Amino acid sequence: MNFAMKLNYRLQSDQSPADALPAVLIHGLFGNLDNLGVLARDLKPDHPVLQVDLRNHGLSPRSTEMNYPAMAQDLLELFDDLDIGKALVIGHSMGGKAAMALTAIAPERIEKLVSIDVAPVDYALRRHDKIFAAINAVTEAGLTQRSAAAALMRESLAEEGVIQFLLKSFHEGEWRFNVPVLLDQYENIVGWQKVPAWPHPALFIRGELSPYIQDKFRGDIARQFPQARAHVVAGSGHWVHAEKPEAVLRAIHRFIDPV
Structure with missing residues (x-):
């Protein structure tokens, strides 16, 4: 049983149009809500921006439980607390997996999904x-x-x-x-439990030099996210949003705000 926790967050909504969907930004392992700040600063003129500390990170509560169903439940409770009916959800690495796990329990609450350099697979590797x-x-x-x-x-x-x-x-x-x-639950963090096919737009941004999204994962992505499209950022590694922020932001804007 996954018990939701009250996440620490930052919500900026003073600059965006009143009818704009919020953009939710979710950090990766060892991170906090400031990590996707370059994206937040760029998106907030067009969208309310919600940045979160995932459980066991930043100023959010601690728990012995650290898995994607639990992280997704935390996010859903935050959506409910903030009266967010539907959102654009953007996550890097572990945050991308948390966003993908949210599609399993609240499929209609996500308008579009952006996964930055992570695939919905069990990596079964100890990189950290x-x-x-x-x-x-x-x-x-x-x-x-x-x-x-x-x-x-x-x-x-x-x-x-x-x-x-x-x-x-x-x-x-x-x-x-x-x-x-995080050390005790590391297998859950690098692991993955497949989610039901989510038939809405998803963008997978890959760092060209990163091993996290590989051609061999195409089938896993397509089965779980049949509307997925991919965007490769040349010359970048796993922290693609920090290394090539302009390229990542161009891809995100084309995806969430098509003209």
């Missing part, structure tokens, strides 16, 4: 073991300053962008994501 080790090393060392934490993390992590991304959730010696639960 070095990250967990670096995070735990900072905790075990009792560090409180970001500069010291960064120096320690550089001993095991080569990508400076990843280190700086993680440190956005490091405050006064504490991580604003629930490290023990």
Whole structure:
């Protein structure tokens, strides 16, 4: 049984037309509601923008349960609390999977879906073991300053962008994501339970250099999202929205606001 939690969120609706559908932005693993800020700033003149902290992330509540049905239930409760009847839902990585899981329990509440660099599949891979080790090393060392934490993390992590991304959730010696639960529930996060076919428009944005959306996943995507279309962003990896924001935003606008 999945019990919904009251998510922390930010809603900006002062600039957009009164009849515009809200755009809901959902971050990935180790993230928070600020991570898709470049998208939020661009979208808010045309749409109310709702940014959320998923459970066990940011300032949202903690739980020992971390799976996509639970995350989807959290999102649905937030929609209900905010009287959002229908929305455009955009998620990166784990957030994309949470958005896709929402189609299973509230198919008519999503007008269009954008999944940024993630497919509806069980990856069955442990891509984040070095990250967990670096995070735990900072905790075990009792560090409180970001500069010291960064120096320690550089001993095991080569990508400076990843280190700086993680440190956005490091405050006064504490991580604003629930490290023990994310590690314990990691198989659920990389895993996937197939959802019923959702017959509405879906856009899958892929970073050309990223392994997360591959040609071998086309069948899985088409069976669950038969109206899916794909957009590849050249020269980008998994954090495609941070690496090539203009290209991602062009693709999103063409999809959600066709002229």
